Amino acid sequence: MSTAKFDTIGQYLLKRLYNAGVKHIFGIPGDYVLGFYDLMIKSPIQHIGTTREDSAAFAADGYARCLGMGALAVTYGVGALNTVNAIAGAYAESSPVVVISGAPGVREQRDDPLIHHRFGPFTFQREIFERITCATVVLNDPVIAFRQIDHAIAAAHQFCKPVYIEIPRDLVMVEGYPMPAEVMEQFASDETALSEAIAETTELMAKSVSPIIIAGVELHRRRLQGALIELVERAHLPVVATLTGKSVISERHPAYLGIYEGAMSSENARYMVEQSDLLLMLGVTLNDIDTGIYTAKLDPHHMIRAALNEVVISAHRYPRVSLADFLAALVFSAKTSSDGFSLMPEALQANRFPEPNRSMTTARLIERLNQALSPDMIVVCDVGDCLFAAIDLRVHEQSEFFASSFYTTMGFAVPAALGCACARPDHRLLILVGDGAFQMTGTELSTHARLGLNPIVVVFNNCGYSTERCILEGPFNDISSWRFDRLGEVFGPLNGYDAATEDAFEDALINSLNNRTMPSIINVHLSADDASSAMKRLAEHLKSRVKGGS
Numbered sequence: 001m002s003t004a005k006f007d008t009i010g011q012y013l014l015k016r017l018y019n020a021g022v023k024h025i026f027g028i029p030g031d032y033v034l035g036f037y038d039l040m041i042k043s044p045i046q047h048i049g050t051t052r053e054d055s056a057a058f059a060a061d062g063y064a065r066c067l068g069m070g071a072l073a074v075t076y077g078v079g080a081l082n083t084v085n086a087i088a089g090a091y092a093e094s095s096p097v098v099v100i101s102g103a104p105g106v107r108e109q110r111d112d113p114l115i116h117h118r119f120g121p122f123t124f125q126r127e128i129f130e131r132i133t134c135a136t137v138v139l140n141d142p143v144i145a146f147r148q149i150d151h152a153i154a155a156a157h158q159f160c161k162p163v164y165i166e167i168p169r170d171l172v173m174v175e176g177y178p179m180p181a182e183v184m185e186q187f188a189s190d191e192t193a194l195s196e197a198i199a200e201t202t203e204l205m206a207k208s209v210s211p212i213i214i215a216g217v218e219l220h221r222r223r224l225q226g227a228l229i230e231l232v233e234r235a236h237l238p239v240v241a242t243l244t245g246k247s248v249i250s251e252r253h254p255a256y257l258g259i260y261e262g263a264m265s266s267e268n269a270r271y272m273v274e275q276s277d278l279l280l281m282l283g284v285t286l287n288d289i290d291t292g293i294y295t296a297k298l299d300p301h302h303m304i305r306a307a308l309n310e311v312v313i314s315a316h317r318y319p320r321v322s323l324a325d326f327l328a329a330l331v332f333s334a335k336t337s338s339d340g341f342s343l344m345p346e347a348l349q350a351n352r353f354p355e356p357n358r359s360m361t362t363a364r365l366i367e368r369l370n371q372a373l374s375p376d377m378i379v380v381c382d383v384g385d386c387l388f389a390a391i392d393l394r395v396h397e398q399s400e401f402f403a404s405s406f407y408t409t410m411g412f413a414v415p416a417a418l419g420c421a422c423a424r425p426d427h428r429l430l431i432l433v434g435d436g437a438f439q440m441t442g443t444e445l446s447t448h449a450r451l452g453l454n455p456i457v458v459v460f461n462n463c464g465y466s467t468e469r470c471i472l473e474g475p476f477n478d479i480s481s482w483r484f485d486r487l488g489e490v491f492g493p494l495n496g497y498d499a500a501t502e503d504a505f506e507d508a509l510i511n512s513l514n515n516r517t518m519p520s521i522i523n524v525h526l527s528a529d530d531a532s533s534a535m536k537r538l539a540e541h542l543k544s545r546v547k548g549g550s
């Protein structure tokens with residue numbers, strides 16, 4: 001009979017993760033983490049094996065974006081270090097991913113052995129992760145291990161960033177000790193600054209003739225979408241989103257005008273933002289992507305910018321005001337308008353498809369996907385021209401759009417979609433990916449297949465690294481040509497289609513939509529010099545700037 005009074009450290013970690021909403025853990029086993037794996041498969045948490053550790057981290061990132069937390073468990077050195085790029089991405093993109101790494105046992109480490117997967121002092125791995133997470137803990141002391149676990153999970157929640165938990169293999173089955181919960185300091189808004197910021201904002205809004213909201217990524221990460229929609233609907237304000245904030249509001253809402261991304265925006269969205277006399281920027285990060293490679297024309301003197309914990313109006317600043325409090329107070333004080341939305345959102349193209357024998361282009365592909373999107377679809381997009389093309393994609397009410405749109409790491413989409421599919425089994429995944437990015441982590445499609453998932457993968461096959469070609473053409477942008485449609489033989493079961501023309505794409509798309517039992521992949525042949533409408537708009541703009549000398 002067991003005499004154990006408390007959970008073991010491994011059991012406690014699994015319990016706390018489960019209570020935080022983590023029902024799946026992604027990763028690849030190794031001897032330093034096997035004890036933890038053994039506990040995991042005996043727990044209610046399901047293990048999802050991936051083909052590579054960075055895929056596990058991307059999957060956990062997708063999972064976290066859907067449910068608020070995701071986790072992966074990997075072995076020491078070779079496993080953990082394989083996740084560094086993906087975890088740096090989760091850090092840059094504010095995604096609360098819990099990295100669990102096994103490690104040599106505490107007793108083993110004492111003798112300083114030359115043990116496999118070791119690459120330096122045993123502290124090195126934690127030090128690496130310290131730079132790309134908001135908390136790192138090494139569970140090498142049973143007395144404080146439970147508290148360290150609580151701390152790491154609370155930090156991931158609070159800061160919306162990855163955390164690192166290292167568990168030496170000889171402590172997985174050692175009992176820990178319950179401790180009183182640590183009180184983490186919570187950010188509290190300064191009431192005076194908040195009310196002054198709100199008073200000034202409402203006054204400016206009342207005077208403004210053409211106010212517009214620019215909705216940013218932090219609204220999504222802090223789960224403030226509900227407050228945004230309330231504000232939009234109460235005050236009848238038009239809204240655009242940034243690319244990193246894409247889908248923070250339904251892209252079919254009557255107040256929504258599209259993505260604003262400087263010269264890459266649609267004409268309508270660009271006009272509405274750039275002629276506005278009051279930009280209400282909520283949770284917007286002004287990075288190069290969201291400013292359309294710095295082509296945005298946003299006048300700071302017409303700007304109210306609510307960031308995570310400050311509000312900046314024109315040239316002055318209200319410190320210690322949280323985005324959530326500012327938005328809640330703004331909703332409360334918004335003058336409700338009984339007018340309907342009198343906006344002119346750009347109508348979705350309703351062109352006829354397919355045009356017989358017509359070669360497929362990126363612009364037409366997006367048009368057709370817009371028609372095919374349904375409210376139960378989540379779109380996960382890789383970087384490359386498909387990301388810029390997605391500016392013109394309009395996702396529905398309950399659907400979401402996820403991408404590594406700020407960090408822009410290739411290889412995100414196929415594995416992140418795996419995480420989304422596990423998190424939201426009632427949704428269908430549409431994956432947009434370039435031929436180059438697919439070659440990085442496309443093997444994860446076989447995990448989708450193994451689990452009986454049914455994503456539709458659209459490969460934008462433009463014969464290499466097209467985005468890089470736009471910057472500097474050279475043989476380094478050529479890649480080998482893969483028969484993506486034939487991957488079922490190796491990665492399957494899955495349906496593969498080859499689509500060079502609109503007719504072929506139409507057949508492939510209809511078959512893919514109808515087949516819900518396995519993944520589908522459509523290899524869409526695009527010409528190497530084809531580009532999304534957004535890229536063309538940017539090129540036009542840059543050309544006219546050169547001609548105009550500005």
Ligand SMILES: Cc1ncc(C[n+]2csc(CCOP(=O)(O)OP(=O)(O)O)c2C)c(N)n1
Pocket residue numbers: 383384385386408409410411433434435436437438460462464465466467468
């Ligand atoms: C991991 C990683 N390596 C390199 C890059 C640099 N990069 C950005 S876009 C791109 C080409 C992407 O090719 P593909 O997926 O085929 O999309 P395309 O640009 O052709 O539309 C490269 C190499 C990157 N963003 N991420």
Ligand SMILES: [Mg+2]
Pocket residue numbers: 384434435436460461462463464465466
């Ligand atoms: Mg390509």
